[in-house]
Amino acid sequence: MTFVRLAGCNARELGLGCVAWCDTPGSWNLDDGREMGVALVAARACLPRLCLTGGEPLLQAQGVAELVDLLHESGVRVHLETNGTVDSLCDFDWVTVSPKPPDYPIAAGWPGRIDELKLIVDDSLDAATAERLAAAHPGAIICLQPRFEGLGGPGAQVGRTAPSAADRAVDMVMSHPDWRLSLQMHRYLGIR
Ligand code: SF4
Secondary structure, eight states: OEEEEOOOOOHHHHTOGGGGTOSOGGGSSGGGSOOOOHHHHHHTOOSSEEEEESSOGGGGHHHHHHHHHHHHHTTOEEEEEEOSOSOOOOOOSEEEEOOOTTTOOOOTTOTTOOSEEEEEESTTOOHHHHHHHHHHOTTSEEEEEEOOOSSOSTTOOSOOSSSOHHHHHHHHHHHOTTOEEOOOHHHHTTOO
């Protein structure tokens, strides 16, 4: 899968708690990125699937809409990873919404369209909150991803202190058999 990371994030202006542990602060500002036209991005998508991530990719709504249309014309399926705060009418082939603390807001247009609800297990996420979010999105796969403690790379560890994010994520998955544990494998492998 081709990954396209779009610059710009609205987490700070919305007061989202993920700014405390975000692993991609280099994507927060629009001018952090390298400017590329939609046609060039589409031309470089040489794999059957492409994932739009960020930052918050839907802040570049027009470019995303044009890119999705171009990719679909060439048979590329388009996945989206979003924090869920921005609506979109684009016809994505897979939608991952990862709502953020403290209130885990999800814009009105997403319920019923979410394939995966990715919840980062940090100090804010308890089982009751995860259950509330899961109940509100019954068609979504629920994935719990422990907050990665450390600065990345193959030597970094999770869950050194109890109750660790990893332990809590495993506990929640064990008590909710339909839920899944999600790990950032690229960070364990040291791949950026
Ligand atoms: S929304 Fe995503 S990119 Fe933005 S601060 Fe939160 S975790 Fe980082």
